[in-house]
Amino acid sequence: MITINNLTVSYGSEKMVINNLHLSLSSGQIHGLVGLNGAGKTSLLDALHGLLRPTSGSMKYQERPLNKKDISFLPTENYFYPSITGREYLNLFPNTDFQIEDWNELFHLPLDQLIDGYSTGMKKKLAILGVLKEDKPILILDEPFNGLDLETGRTLHSILSNLKSKQKTILITSHILDSLIDLCDEIHYLEAGMIKISIQKENFESFKEELFEKMAQKTKGKLDMLL
Amino acid sequence: MTIVLLHLRILQARRTISSVSWPYQLFLVALLILAITGTVIKASQPQGSIMLSFAFAGIIGSFHWFRPDYQFLRTYFIEYRWLCFAEYTVLSIPFLIAVLMSPNSYLALCYLAFLLSLTYLIKPFRRTSGKTKSLSFIPNSFFEWKSGLRKYFYPMLTIWLLGMLFSFQMGVSIISIFLLGLISLGFYDNCEPLSILSASRLGQRAFLWTRIKGLLFASSLMYLPLLLLFFVFHPVHWFIPSIIALVVLSYQFYALTIKYAFYEPNTKSSKNTVLLSLGALVFVLPFILPAIWVLTVRLYFKSIKKLSFYLNDYN
Numbered sequence: 001m002i003t004i005n006n007l008t009v010s011y012g013s014e015k016m017v018i019n020n021l022h023l024s025l026s027s028g029q030i031h032g033l034v035g036l037n038g039a040g041k042t043s044l045l046d047a048l049h050g051l052l053r054p055t056s057g058s059m060k061y062q063e064r065p066l067n068k069k070d071i072s073f074l075p076t077e078n079y080f081y082p083s084i085t086g087r088e089y090l091n092l093f094p095n096t097d098f099q100i101e102d103w104n105e106l107f108h109l110p111l112d113q114l115i116d117g118y119s120t121g122m123k124k125k126l127a128i129l130g131v132l133k134e135d136k137p138i139l140i141l142d143e144p145f146n147g148l149d150l151e152t153g154r155t156l157h158s159i160l161s162n163l164k165s166k167q168k169t170i171l172i173t174s175h176i177l178d179s180l181i182d183l184c185d186e187i188h189y190l191e192a193g194m195i196k197i198s199i200q201k202e203n204f205e206s207f208k209e210e211l212f213e214k215m216a217q218k219t220k221g222k223l224d225m226l227l
Numbered sequence: 228m229t230i231v232l233l234h235l236r237i238l239q240a241r242r243t244i245s246s247v248s249w250p251y252q253l254f255l256v257a258l259l260i261l262a263i264t265g266t267v268i269k270a271s272q273p274q275g276s277i278m279l280s281f282a283f284a285g286i287i288g289s290f291h292w293f294r295p296d297y298q299f300l301r302t303y304f305i306e307y308r309w310l311c312f313a314e315y316t317v318l319s320i321p322f323l324i325a326v327l328m329s330p331n332s333y334l335a336l337c338y339l340a341f342l343l344s345l346t347y348l349i350k351p352f353r354r355t356s357g358k359t360k361s362l363s364f365i366p367n368s369f370f371e372w373k374s375g376l377r378k379y380f381y382p383m384l385t386i387w388l389l390g391m392l393f394s395f396q397m398g399v400s401i402i403s404i405f406l407l408g409l410i411s412l413g414f415y416d417n418c419e420p421l422s423i424l425s426a427s428r429l430g431q432r433a434f435l436w437t438r439i440k441g442l443l444f445a446s447s448l449m450y451l452p453l454l455l456l457f458f459v460f461h462p463v464h465w466f467i468p469s470i471i472a473l474v475v476l477s478y479q480f481y482a483l484t485i486k487y488a489f490y491e492p493n494t495k496s497s498k499n500t501v502l503l504s505l506g507a508l509v510f511v512l513p514f515i516l517p518a519i520w521v522l523t524v525r526l527y528f529k530s531i532k533k534l535s536f537y538l539n540d541y542n
Contacts, residue, residue, distance in 0.1 A: 051301060068305055079299035081235065082500075083242040088235055093303065094228060114242070134303070 001026050002048075002066065002138065002169055007057035009040075009047050009193075017043040019193035021057070027137075028167040030160060032180035035190035041173045042076065044190065045142050048171070049073040061138065061169075072134040074141040078127035086111040086118070086126050093133040103129060106155050120147040128156065139163065139170045145179050157183055177208055228304060229313045236314065243501045255505050258515065263321050265512050270325035280334045282510075283322045284341050287315050288349075289409050297351045311346040369441035370423065375414035383410055387449065394456035401468050404453055405510075408475030411449075412507075415482040416499070421492040424537055431534035435487060435527070442483055446476055474513055481506045481523045487530035490537070 002025040009018035017040045025031050035041050046052040048059060050068045059066040080089060086109050090100055104111060107125045115123065124147045131139065139160075145153050160170055160183060174180050180187055181204045189197045189211075199207045244252060269275035291311065300307035316323075319338065326335045362380075365373045376383065390403025427434055450472050457468045485502050509519050 049302065051298070073302050075298075075302060079296050081239060081296065082495075083239045083246075084235055088238065092228075092231060092235070094231075130303070 001062065002171075003058075003060045004048075005058050005060075007044075007047065007059065008055045009043055009052055010055045016055075017193050018047060018054070021194055023188060023195055023198075025169055025171055026186075027169045028164060029185040030164050030170045030172065030183055032184035032187040033171060033173045033190060034175075034177060034180065034187060039190045040193040041190055042142055043193075045073070045140050045171070045173065048140055070136055071138045071140055072131045072136040074127055074131045074139075074144055076142045076146070078123065078130075080115045080118075080123060080126070082116055083114060085114055089115060089126060090130060090133060093130050095133050095135055098133040098135065100129075100133075103132065106159070107152060121149055121152070124148055125152055132159070137168055139168055141170070141172045143173055143175070145174055145176055153179070177211075181205070181208060228306065229310055232310055233313065233317060236317075247501055251502065251505070254518075255501070258505060258508050258512075261515070262508055262512060266321055267325045267328075270322070270329045273330050276326050276329045276331040276334055279322065280326065280338055283319060284338065285405075285409075286507075286510075287319065287342065288345060290318075291315070291345050291349060292351050293413055294351050308346045312342055315342045315346070365445065366441075368427065368437055369445055370419065371414040372411075372441065372445040375411060379410050383407060386410075387453070390453045391456060394453065395460045397457075397461050397464065397467075400453050400457040401471055404450055404468055404471050404475065407449055408472075408479070409510075411446075412478065412482055412503070415479070415486045416503075417495045418486060418490050418492060418499075421537065424490075424492070424534075429538065431531050431538045434534060434538055435530055438483055438487070439480070442479055446479065450475075470513070474509055474516060477516060477519050477523070478506055478509055481519050481526070484523050484526035484530050488526040488533055490530075490533050 002023075004021060004023040004025075007018055007021040007023075008016065010016045019040075021044065033041050033044070043052060047054050048066065049071055050066075061067070061070055087100065090111070100111065107129060109118075109122055109125055109129070115126065118126065124144075128141075128144060131141070144156060148156065157179075160172075164170060164185075172180065172184070184204075185201055187199045187204065187207070188195050189199070189207075197207075244255065247255075266279060269279045294311075297307075297311075300310055304310060316339070319342070323335050323338065326332060326338070362373055362376055365376070367373065386403050386406050390400050390407075393399040424434070427437065429437060454468055454472060458465050482503055485499050485506075489499055489502075506519055506522070509515055
């Protein structure tokens with residue numbers, strides 16, 4: 001289990017992106033993180049992975065401080081070295097047990113071609129393969145479904161469900177609420193750097209309706225004026 | 228892991244070099260031989276080896292400051308600092324061997340200590356400063372400078388102000404011009420989207436001239452105050468910063484023409500990178516400057532040809 005207490009992250013002295021946040025993420029569950037743009041999702045994930053230094057608070061995994069060694073992280077936009085092939089990229093991740101060919105049967109990537117020629121979706125698939133190759137107990141995925149085709153989206157869904165049964169702790173952000181509803185055991189709604197509400201699976205649909213209703217009301221008045 | 232990454236870097240370099248035509252490859256090999264020879268000769272002189280150490284430290288330092296994969300390395304590899312150090316050491320092998328054979332062999336140790344502290348203490352620049360209002364004086368058509376200055380506003384402002392404030396010290400203005408030039412070289416790295424190109428509604432020649440004028444305008448704004456103050460305090464040595472400014476400006480023109488000669492919307496071509504690094508040798512070996520001028524003229528005509536594919540309808 002990951003336990004986050006009183007986490008605060010600031011950029012400089014003024015801009016607080018995560019504000020005294022509390023969150024518990026159980027092992028063997030898939031957790032979703034939603035929020036509007038700028039709510040602090042990516043900052044929270046960066047802090048969890050140690051890319052951002054928290055101003056205060058604690059992050060623990062199994063009662064000890066959270067360590068980078070435990071986490072596989074998929075950023076929204078992955079960096080790829082120019083002029084290298086997909087296979088060479090995967091070889092950067094040291095896990096000899098990972099059977100690249102077998103896994104690639106699920107992703108259909110031209111691994112011996114240069115990544116420079118890959119489409120956005122192909123690059124995303126390759127980044128996901130890299131994260132899977134790391135095989136760590138915690139998976140943090142920032143917008144993993146972005147750019148994926150329908151088939152790979154379903155494949156990723158099955159992979160994550162499978163990893164969940166292996167007691168991995170999985171945290172996903174996505175702007176596609178339906179993909180999270182379909183996959184997660186718990187969804188956390190982030191607003192202004194704080195968890196506003198955590199919703200259990202049985203309440204997902206009512207949460208979605210409530211959220212959409214709120215958003216529709218917000219835009220209605222403005223749209224009436226504009227159109 | 229270190230071996231895997233270094234092997235990958237060699238593969239990358241080999242593929243990138245093979246992506247340019249053979250005359251450029253030949254030119255690159257010739258320049259490399261020249262650079263290595265120059266390094267060995269310079270290192271053999273006591274004064275030269277000190278200068279060379281600073282030059283290499285500056286080159287590797289700026290490489291570290293701007294490296295695009297730092298976040299990737301930090302994300303996936305716990306030993307990311309060591310990986311950077313190993314890479315910089317391998318890149319410096321010709322210099323290290325040359326300096327070890329020189330009378331100032333202790334410089335090799337100092338240099339390695341510098342590399343170690345660089346990788347462990349200095350975090351490459353990442354965040355943008357978002358100085359939108361204070362840069363509104365730069366016309367939108369000079370978008371490379373606008374975006375570049377926005378990105379490196381504070382480092383550039385600091386260097387510029389230090390250069391101005393300490394211009395009574397001869398070396399400071401020179402170093403400022405050199406560093407500002409070095410930072411601004413990155414502004415021409417990426418090719419803009421096609422929509423920006425066509426938004427100008429200019430034909431290829433007119434478009435390229437706007438870019439050249441933009442470069443001249445922005446560079447003058449940056450270098451002229453530094454040069455003027457230098458002329459006031461050190462009138463006898465007026466030619467030193469002028470030559471440095473000329474070298475930097477020539478390289479910027481070279482970078483601009485490369486960008487458009489191999490323009491592909493929204494990309495950063497590896498061909499551009501290899502040609503840019505090839506031209507960067509001018510900072511170590513300024514006597515190759517005429518070669519850069521010849522190449523710039525050639526690339527100018529190539530740019531016109533390339534841009535005509537995208538902008539011919541506006542003629």
